[in-house]
Amino acid sequence: METTTRPCVVHSAMNDIKKKKISFKHKLQRREGVWTKKQKSLLIDSLLKHYPTNPIYLVVEEGEPKRVIDGLQRLSTIKSYVNDEFTLSTLDDIEIDGVPRKLSGKKFSELDPAVKEEISSAEIVLCELRDATDKDIIELFSRINNGKPLNSTQKLTTFMSVELIDIISSMVENLFFNNVLTEKQLNDSVDVDIIIESLMMIDSNKDRELKSFTAGEKRKFAVYYSEKLKEEPDNQYEKMDKISEGLNRLGNHFEKDTKMPKLLMPLCIYGMYRMIKDNKSFEKYFNWLDDFLAGYENNEEFLQYCNSGTTSAAKVQGRFQYFRSAMHDL
16 A cells, blocks of 8 residues: 655645545545534634644545545535535634634635635645555554554445445434434444344345344345345335335434434334335334333343344344334234
8 A cells, every 4th residue: 555645725625526536435434423513613713723634534546536534524524614504603713914804603605805715725634545455444544543443334344335335324314323323333333233234134035034143144244235236226226215214204203312222223223114115004113112112121022132142143033023023013
């Protein structure tokens, strides 16, 4: 792997994004927490004050756009501000050419011309990676993240097709995950894990039965389902539409900071999918689901599948069969 680190003015980077020379999509892109308005505003303030910011890492491949793998939040924040997508929070005025300039509450287009020019000419640091293998990128993440390696879910994307990655990337933006997962879980890509487990249950049939949720089984499924998307695009994308509709309904049903064990989340998605697929009552499902979630801790029939070894075949299949039977009876 060869690396090149260079400064780049904001105006030039924004032009490259506009011309699609820089892409925000890469299968190994490192997840970052959702930034608050204050965090976004402080980044713009840092550019104006010429404070150093961490490099933005991009993979460079012949004939392809440069793909951001780390620093997505920084680069997308600059892009969204220049495009007038948010106003700055409370910030001190900045002095340019001896004149104080107001920042607070302003969109980019509302700034003084001198301030806009200062932002456009500010420098960010790009680190471009050439001839980088997946292994190189994973190792790089470990080193720039204080030695913390990618977890098994984050590594799982190396086994996915671009089509599957795009589908999952779209689904993880759903309100449901923001309402039931913590920021740490989102940063650890737990939402991706939930979608994969949901797909494994939804795809289960007599020809390909659900086995376990071990890392090895998930890798096998990622490869298998990537091929299935290419072989049966119409059928599979119709299925994805139903899953997305189900996620929307779940996102509207559960409020922010809802407490729910992670192992129940794929089951909720599976159940919602079955209601849509089988044209059953959403009201009945949510009434049943709310009662189940309120009392599952005392449900010995279900709890036998929730103790140690929850990813094993026996435990996964037990939980799945419990939900499948319940959905059949609704």
